[in-house]
Amino acid sequence: MKLLTASVTVSSVSEGGRPSYSFGLAANELPFAAFFWLLLLPTALAFAEGDIHTAGGWAVVALAVVTTIGLTVIARRALGERARIERAMTEGLGAGWRAAATGSTSTTTARARPARPC
Structure with missing residues (x-):
């Protein structure tokens, strides 16, 4: 889920052509929804359940942080x-x-x- 959100965000931030537009449309139009539903809530849930204790878990958290920066650029x-x-x-x-x-x-x-019409 985070990888998909990150790739959509990268597509929205990039200055590419039509594939960038089509792929990044949702994150570009709703950066706050992408942040809350696809990044913040799942990451908070993973921390609450204790799933972030391996190198892979921390890599996913780092990906979420970088994606959050991209979503901030879109919102700005x-x-x-x-x-x-x-x-x-x-x-x-x-x-x-x-x-x-x-x-x-x-x-x-x-x-x-x-x-x-009534």
Whole structure:
């Protein structure tokens, strides 16, 4: 499990092409979930059960630590993306894109909303 999480994280952090995108999508979109469910909880459980007393056990803990660093890089990159996406949307769609997307009539002309099924 930790090896899979580590390889997905490496794929997300790398600047590769399409295989990197496809393979790292889950960790890239949900780095906190990958950290808690795939690293923190199993590692804590292994420590609680006393399974970390061999060289292999410590190697797995080291892999989890390195993977955690990679997930931190992913989360840090994501923090600045909202402003970048806002600028790109404004540049591509114009200043009133958000109002048009939400159906607000403050900066756009009124449009009929489709009826929602009950």
